[in-house]
Amino acid sequence: MIARASPMxxxxxxxxxxxxxxxxxxxxSVVLGIAPATREDWLLENVLVVLALAWLVHSYRxxxxxxAAYACLFVFGVLHEIGxxxxxxxxxxxxxxxxxxxxxxxxxMFGFERNQYDRLVHFLYGVLVxxxxxxxxxxxxRPRGVWRFLVPFTFMxxxxxxxxxxxxxxxxxxxxxxxEAYLGTQGDAWDAHxxxxxxxxxxxxxxxxxxxxxxxx
Numbered sequence: 369m370i371a372r373a374s375p376m377x378x379x380x381x382x383x384x385x386x387x388x389x390x391x392x393x394x395x396x397s398v399v400l401g402i403a404p405a406t407r408e409d410w411l412l413e414n415v416l417v418v419l420a421l422a423w424l425v426h427s428y429r430x431x432x433x434x435x436a437a438y439a440c441l442f443v444f445g446v447l448h449e450i451g452x453x454x455x456x457x458x459x460x461x462x463x464x465x466x467x468x469x470x471x472x473x474x475x476x477m478f479g480f481e482r483n484q485y486d487r488l489v490h491f492l493y494g495v496l497v498x499x500x501x502x503x504x505x506x507x508x509x510r511p512r513g514v515w516r517f518l519v520p521f522t523f524m525x526x527x528x529x530x531x532x533x534x535x536x537x538x539x540x541x542x543x544x545x546x547x548e549a550y551l552g553t554q555g556d557a558w559d560a561h562x563x564x565x566x567x568x569x570x571x572x573x574x575x576x577x578x579x580x581x582x583x584x585x
Contacts, residue, residue, distance in 0.1 A: 385435040386428065389442040390421075396446055400453040412538060413452035416531075417445065431507055437499040444496035447489050459485035482556065490528075490563040494570025498524055502578045516579055521571060528567035532560040 397417075404410035424441070433441075451459055461483075465474045474480070502520045505511065511519045556562070 383432070383435065386432075386438045389438050390425075393421075393442055393445050393449075397449050400449045404453045405455045405458060408542075409455055410452050412542070413448070416534070417448065431504060433500050433503050437503050440496040440499050444489075444492055447492060451485060451489055456486040456489070457483050459483065461485055487562065487566055491566040491570045493528070494524060494567040494572070495574050496570075497527075498571045498574045499578050501527075502575065502582065506582060517575060521568075521575055524571040524575075525564075525568050528564040532564060535560070 397414075401410060401414075454460065462473060462475060465472055475484070498520065501523055505520050505523065506516075509519060
């Protein structure tokens with residue numbers, strides 16, 4: 369006789385962390401959506417955020433992630449909303465650091481010649497989104513051997529490329545100041561390449577750690 373799993377066994381256990389993080393993120397997004405630097409750029413920056421949130425909510429019962437993966441997505445989302453509020457190329461981290469350090473300069477300390485906030489967020493995209501990508505792939509694809517590394521690695525790398533293509537398409541469609549603000553190249557001809565490289569680097573650093581975590585969990 370084959371035992372059937374009860375409906376309770378097929379449903380995720382009641383968890384409060386994802387709901388709390390979702391409520392906090394929505395609240396922070398509303399606050400950061402008040403009087404952004406450019407309303408049009410803020411709206412454009414949040415198109416993918418709305419789509420991602422819709423997917424996360426829709427897939428929660430069928431494919432719940434770990435609390436740690438949701439926490440990583442929350443941190444990334446908040447950093448993105450800060451960039452959307454100020455415009456990525458104008459996030460005043462220098463003023464914040466000067467206020468904390470009593471007049472110091474991060475850009476001078478590291479020899480930066482441009483606002484580096486967008487570079488940081490691209491790197492953290494690889495660091496903070498990789499856990500969710502790994503968990504989804506492990507649940508749906510179930511790769512084995514070296515493919516457990518290669519599938520999420522190429523998945524994240526393709527996302528980094530897709531985002532740069534999305535930026536290019538949006539900037540081409542809207543043009544003018546809005547297109548320039550959304551691209552945020554700050555005069556760097558290799559901006560897209562560097563952004564993709566940083567995202568892939570972040571992914572490569574976190575991926576082995578997260579795979580090991582899942583193996584021993």
